[in-house]
Amino acid sequence: MGVDSSDWRRQGQERFLTGVTLARSVYTPWRRGWDHDHCEFCYRKFAVEGGDFNVGYHTLDRYHWVCDECFSDFSSEFKWKVSPQKYPPEV
Ligand SMILES: [Zn+2]
Incomplete structure (x- = not known):
């Protein structure tokens, strides 16, 4: 398994996403005034x-x-840990 080394989604994310801990949550903007973000891989x-x-x-x-989809494609290669903790938006 794994993703081809020429996959178009690869753009050097290993520099900042190798071995990091991720959590899965409902999207909330990184800071007030932002309303969206993009997937680091497919940019959706x-x-x-x-x-x-x-x-x-x-x-x-956040x-x-x-x-x-990109999580499942790249998680083993990037060795992500998944936090069991929830990170709800703190409003
Ligand atoms: Zn994606």
Whole structure:
């Protein structure tokens, strides 16, 4: 298993996503005033409303987002750990 080394989604994400812990949550903007983010791999859109996804995997600071499909494709290679903890939006 694994993703081809020439897969178009590869853009150097190993620099900041290798071995990190991710959690899966409903999308919330990284900071006030933002309304969407993109999957770090396929660039599809996470948004509170109207995006491709409203749930996905993210770094614990919620800065980087990865969709379910890319998570399953790249998780073994990037050695992601998944936090059992929920990270609900703290409003
Ligand atoms: Zn993706």
